[in-house]
Amino acid sequence: MVDDEPAIVDAVATALRYEGFDVDEASNGHDALSSVQKFAPDLLVLDVMLPDMNGLEITRELRERGSAIPILFLTARDSMEDKILGLGVGGDDYVTKPFALVEIVARINAILRRVANLEMDVDIFRFADLEMNDSAHELRRSGNAIELTATEYSILRYFMLNPRRILSKTQILNHVWHYDFGGESNIVETHISTLRKKLDAYGPPLIHTKRLVGYILNKPSPAS
Numbered sequence: 001m002v003d004d005e006p007a008i009v010d011a012v013a014t015a016l017r018y019e020g021f022d023v024d025e026a027s028n029g030h031d032a033l034s035s036v037q038k039f040a041p042d043l044l045v046l047d048v049m050l051p052d053m054n055g056l057e058i059t060r061e062l063r064e065r066g067s068a069i070p071i072l073f074l075t076a077r078d079s080m081e082d083k084i085l086g087l088g089v090g091g092d093d094y095v096t097k098p099f100a101l102v103e104i105v106a107r108i109n110a111i112l113r114r115v116a117n118l119e120m121d122v123d124i125f126r127f128a129d130l131e132m133n134d135s136a137h138e139l140r141r142s143g144n145a146i147e148l149t150a151t152e153y154s155i156l157r158y159f160m161l162n163p164r165r166i167l168s169k170t171q172i173l174n175h176v177w178h179y180d181f182g183g184e185s186n187i188v189e190t191h192i193s194t195l196r197k198k199l200d201a202y203g204p205p206l207i208h209t210k211r212l213v214g215y216i217l218n219k220p221s222p223a224s
């Protein structure tokens with residue numbers, strides 16, 4: 001998260017951490033470039049107007065270095081020319097100030113889903129240290145083969161198609177068991193519990209519970 005206004009950095013970073021993201025912060029271009037190299041983020045939220053380098057210059061520098069990190073621009077400039085310029089240098093999306101935090105989160109999730117789909121091979125889905133071979137119906141975590149039931153596989157596949165997105169029990173029921181399922185929603189809890197045990201045997205938790213809302217597939221925190 002890069003912005004020279006501390007209040008904006010704090011608000012956006014807090015909202016993203018609440019959604020389960022790990023966030024690094026910078027207030028100028030040079031710190032942003034350094035952070036990208038050290039922190040290796042999945043996405044950069046970047047203010048266009050910064051005290052040393054503007055966001056367009058930072059984006060050009062990253063692209064020249066060969067970095068394909070997705071970039072969401074924040075700016076007070078809302079003309080079509082500015083938006084075209086920002087996207088033209090390699091930005092992925094553009095939000096004008098003032099903005100709603102829910103919009104920032106929604107746009108970040110949308111960008112990350114697009115990127116995740118681009119990173120998938122035809123039949124290989126990847127997230128963190130998980131690799132799902134859809135044609136062979138196989139799952140590995142950190143190279144370790146994990147045996148899943150057909151239902152567990154369907155649930156995890158749904159999560160991997162929607163990384164970092166909260167999925168409700170109803171959504172999981174509708175996707176895995178379809179609309180004609182007449183059972184209880186606690187069947188979702190049961191299957192996710194067994195799925196977690198299998199995944200957690202080879203690393204920190206990846207499926208997290210959002211109380212009263214649902215579940216989310218997200219990378220573990222550094223403390224995990």
